[in-house]
Amino acid sequence: MSTKIDKIDRLSELSAAKDDERGVSLWTEAFRRLRRNPAAITGAVILLLFVIVAILGPILAPFTPTDPSGIREGVVKSGQGIIPGPTGDHWLGYDHQGRDFFSRMLVGARQTLLVGVISTLIGLTIGALIGGVAGAAAGLGGRVGRWIDVVLMRIVDMLLALPSLLLAVSIAALLGASLTTVMIAVGMVSVPVFARLLRGSMLAQAGGDYVLAATSLGVKRNTIALTHILPNSLAPVIVQATLTLATAIIEAAALSFLGLGNPDSAIPEWGVMLADAQPYLGIRPGLAIWPAAAIIVTALGFTLLGEALREALDPKLRK
Amino acid sequence: MPLLDVRDLSVTFARRGQRTVRAVDGVSFGVHAGEVVGLVGESGCGKSVTSLAIMGLLPKQRGVTIDGVADFDGTDLLKTDARAMRDIRGRDVAMIFQDPLSSLNPVVPIGVQVTEVLTRHRGMRGEAATKEATALLDRVGIPDPARRLKEYPHQLSGGMRQRALIAMAVACKPRLLIADEPTTALDVTIQAQILELLKELVRDSGTALIMITHDLGVVAGMCDTVNVLYAGRVIENARRKPLFYEPRHPYTTGLLRSVPRLDAGRGTPLNPIRGSVRDVLPWPDGCAFAPRCDRRVDACVGEPPALVVGYDGHGYRCVNPTPQGAQP
Numbered sequence: 001m002s003t004k005i006d007k008i009d010r011l012s013e014l015s016a017a018k019d020d021e022r023g024v025s026l027w028t029e030a031f032r033r034l035r036r037n038p039a040a041i042t043g044a045v046i047l048l049l050f051v052i053v054a055i056l057g058p059i060l061a062p063f064t065p066t067d068p069s070g071i072r073e074g075v076v077k078s079g080q081g082i083i084p085g086p087t088g089d090h091w092l093g094y095d096h097q098g099r100d101f102f103s104r105m106l107v108g109a110r111q112t113l114l115v116g117v118i119s120t121l122i123g124l125t126i127g128a129l130i131g132g133v134a135g136a137a138a139g140l141g142g143r144v145g146r147w148i149d150v151v152l153m154r155i156v157d158m159l160l161a162l163p164s165l166l167l168a169v170s171i172a173a174l175l176g177a178s179l180t181t182v183m184i185a186v187g188m189v190s191v192p193v194f195a196r197l198l199r200g201s202m203l204a205q206a207g208g209d210y211v212l213a214a215t216s217l218g219v220k221r222n223t224i225a226l227t228h229i230l231p232n233s234l235a236p237v238i239v240q241a242t243l244t245l246a247t248a249i250i251e252a253a254a255l256s257f258l259g260l261g262n263p264d265s266a267i268p269e270w271g272v273m274l275a276d277a278q279p280y281l282g283i284r285p286g287l288a289i290w291p292a293a294a295i296i297v298t299a300l301g302f303t304l305l306g307e308a309l310r311e312a313l314d315p316k317l318r319k
Numbered sequence: 320m321p322l323l324d325v326r327d328l329s330v331t332f333a334r335r336g337q338r339t340v341r342a343v344d345g346v347s348f349g350v351h352a353g354e355v356v357g358l359v360g361e362s363g364c365g366k367s368v369t370s371l372a373i374m375g376l377l378p379k380q381r382g383v384t385i386d387g388v389a390d391f392d393g394t395d396l397l398k399t400d401a402r403a404m405r406d407i408r409g410r411d412v413a414m415i416f417q418d419p420l421s422s423l424n425p426v427v428p429i430g431v432q433v434t435e436v437l438t439r440h441r442g443m444r445g446e447a448a449t450k451e452a453t454a455l456l457d458r459v460g461i462p463d464p465a466r467r468l469k470e471y472p473h474q475l476s477g478g479m480r481q482r483a484l485i486a487m488a489v490a491c492k493p494r495l496l497i498a499d500e501p502t503t504a505l506d507v508t509i510q511a512q513i514l515e516l517l518k519e520l521v522r523d524s525g526t527a528l529i530m531i532t533h534d535l536g537v538v539a540g541m542c543d544t545v546n547v548l549y550a551g552r553v554i555e556n557a558r559r560k561p562l563f564y565e566p567r568h569p570y571t572t573g574l575l576r577s578v579p580r581l582d583a584g585r586g587t588p589l590n591p592i593r594g595s596v597r598d599v600l601p602w603p604d605g606c607a608f609a610p611r612c613d614r615r616v617d618a619c620v621g622e623p624p625a626l627v628v629g630y631d632g633h634g635y636r637c638v639n640p641t642p643q644g645a646q647p
Contacts, residue, residue: 142379142401209421216374216416217436217487218409227435231426 030235030312037312043304050298054110061103063090065268070098083284095273095287096280105290108268112295115183115269116249116302122187123248124241127194130156135199135233136225139206153199160192168251172260179262179269186251190244197240201233208232235313242306246299253295270295321349322527323373323495328387328397330365330372330551335382342368344551345387350495353525355518357542357559359532365551366531370497372397373529374414375404391495410440413488417500419480423472429456429483430468436490455486459516478509482516489520496521497529502537514541535578539563547571550607552623557633567633567640569614606637614639 034040053060063069070076076083076098085093092101134152137145159167168185175181205211206229214224253271255261261272270291277287330343343365350356358366371377373389373396389396391412399407408414416422424432433455434448443451449468456464459482472480481501488496498517502510518541521528530541538545538559545562547555547570555568566572573592580587594611606612609619616639624636 209416209418210424212376213414213416213422213484213487214424214432214435216376216408216414217439217490218405218407219435219439220405223435223439227427227431228424232424 030309033312034308037308039304040308040312043301043306043308046297046301047305050109050113050301053106054113057106057109061100061106063100063103065099065103065107067100068098069100070094072098083280083287085284085286092286092290093284096276101287101290104268104273105270105294108270108273108291109294111179111267111269112249112252112271112298115179115186115252115271116245116298119183119186119248119252120190120241120245122183123190123244124194124237126187127191128198128237130191131195131198132202132225132230134195135202135206136221136229138199139203139211139229140221140225149199153196156192156195159188160196164189164251165254168255169258169260172255177260177262182252182255182261185255185260186248189251190248193240193244194237198233198237201236202229205229205232236310239306239310239313242302242309246302246306249295249299249302253291322352322392323350323529324388324390325349325369325373326388326390328369328372328389329385330368330377331384333382333384342551343372346546346548346551346553348546348553348556350527350529352494352527353521354544355521355528355530355542357530357532357538357545358548359535359538359545360548361533364548366533366548367499369548370414370499370529370531374408374412374497375399375401376414406440409436409488409493410491411493412495412497413491413493414497414499415481415484415488415501418504419477419484420472420504422484423480425472428469428471429475433468433483433487433490436487440491451490452486455490456483459483459486459489460512461486476509477505478512481505481509481513485513485516485520489524489526492524493526495527495529497531499531500533501530502532502534510537517541535574547574552607552636553634554608554637555635557635558631561631561633565633565643567627567629567635567643568608568637569612569639569641570608571635572641573613614641 058065068076070084076094076096083094083096084090087093090100090102092105095101095104130152134149134156137152138149139145141148162170168189171185171188172181175184202225211224211228214228219228252261253274256269256271257275257278259275261275262269273291274288274295277284277291280287326347328343328346329341331339331341333339346365346369348356348358358369360366368377372385375396377383377385379401385397387397391407394407396404396407396412423429430449430452433452434443437443437448437451441451452468453464456467461467461479461482467475467479467483472483475483481504485501496517501517502513505513514537517528517530520526528541530537532538542559544558545556546553547562547568549570555562555566555571562571563575566575570592573590576590577592579589592611604622605620606624609615612619614637618638624638626634626636627640628634
């Protein structure tokens with residue numbers, strides 16, 4: 001008798017569990033599969049670590065990152081090629097200006113991540129705006145729409161035709177060297193990618209049956225573009241954004257390395273640190289290796305997460 | 320005076336470097352209020368293009384030419400501009416498509432998609448729209464409609480998705496409904512339920528229904544009058560009974576003969592129509608079915624066969640029709 005009641009309880013549990021599954025959207029579903037993917041977890045853990053460091057960096061840092069204590073105490077004499085390596089107090093040694101390198105690494109995380117995120121957001125916003133308008137116009141706007149699309153896309157093609165670093169360098173040269181310049185320059189480089197991606201994705205969706213069905217019900221074109229086509233076209237753009245974050249950090253580092261970043265090297269940033277290490281590569285390679293490794297690992301984290309996200313959102317792989 | 324009067328509808332697709340295709344060639348038929356009219360034919364005969372042309376859903380681009388008249392209660396749908404057409408679609412004329420899964424937006428809950436139509440044409444918002452949407456889902460036989468509104472298309476079964484699409488199509492009580500193979504993507508048992516639902520809606524609201532199908536069983540169960548299409552032309556049109564009992568065009572006869580019969584003995588071979596729909600005449604005049612026809616005579620290849628109208632409006636385009644009284 002009790003087993004029968006147990007079974008009834010179990011049954012209602014099962015049906016309750018089924019109720020929880022109601023209202024599962026594409027995104028919830030994707031997140032669920034993301035959690036089961038080891039690559040996604042690895043990427044997320046790496047990024048989480050770096051984000052924590054970025055937030056808590058100044059608190060965690062054992063020394064003031066801008067204090068040239070090494071020179072004051074006479075330990076560092078970069079003119080004579082004396083830059084001490086790791087010690088018990090200074091885990092990664094000093095940099096060429098006698099500042100604690102480990103502290104600079106920790107504090108630099110914030111700037112570097114900020115550059116990556118903001119420049120990607122700049123590229124994403126402008127690119128998605130251009131691509132979204134072009135895609136909607138081409139897909140639904142008739143003859144006028146096709147013209148709008150052609151004009152917008154040719155502008156994007158012009159951006160795409162320039163090598164990305166050259167484009168970034170010319171923007172940076174135009175606006176003068178600063179951190180803002182680096183973000184704008186790196187952001188502009190990714191504009192064509194986002195624009196083309198969203199446009200193509202929207203155009204593909206515009207030919208979909210559900211768009212025809214909505215049209216056959218007299219739904220307005222603006223509504224179709226915004227509530228039907230756009231949400232279905234966003235997945236590849238979001239994936240691209242995570243991948244762009246990785247390249248944005250590397251490109252920002254490259255610009256800083258070329259001396260187009262923040263001229264005030266007192267505020268630590270991995271790209272600038274990499275550039276500063278150049279003359280001392282023979283004496284203390286660690287000064288270049290650590291920031292380079294940090295950049296690479298951050299990029300790896302974003303890439304892992306991005307790739308996993310792409311897989312999770314791919315409808316062909318969904319069960 | 321029929322509600323929708325289609326006269327001499329022709330649609331051609333021209334592409335540079337390719338042969339111009341005349342997908343629909345002088346199609347005429349009428350639909351009265353409360354009537355179910357069938358458009359029957361195999362793939363590529365112009366059924367869907369006909370319906371898309373009436374709905375104004377064919378892409379307006381170079382190379383697509385639409386001629387003729389589709390008089391809907393005094394308005395020629397083919398000449399109406401795009402803006403006015405958007406007002407008519409969904410309110411006066413609505414359409415149901417073949418594949419219910421791909422016809423619903425996968426990332427938007429059902430409720431949003433149903434209320435969208437109500438907002439667009441009936442100005443309903445918020446609570447009132449949700450209430451009406453619930454009533455609509457209930458009317459098309461979706462159990463627990465309030466909860467279903469919050470669900471996404473992939474959580475509904477195929478039959479329920481088609482019911483939801485029907486709910487969206489009838490949301491504004493259109494006077495004309497076009498169903499383009501509404502049951503093709505569904506299981507047989509669900510097919511019967513969906514057809515029953517459509518029949519009920521037509522009977523209760525007096526909506527005229529154009530039923531596009533290649534399934535003769537659907538025609539037999541649903542349609543009042545039937546138009547048989549072949550290669551873009553209506554080759555036979557009649558009321559349901561005469562068409563099934565006394566088909567005059569050899570194509571219709573062949574179609575009916577090719578239906579497998581339950582009372583035929585085991586091992587009885589099927590009776591297909593020989594050739595395929597691609598075996599059309601290489602020149603435009605003449606009967607397109609001639610290359611596959613058993614009753615072909617020399618006159619078939621000369622000029623397009625004229626419409627012969629017989630008893631009770633039974634029309635056919637054939638110079639050597641199946642004799643009356645022959646068993647199909």
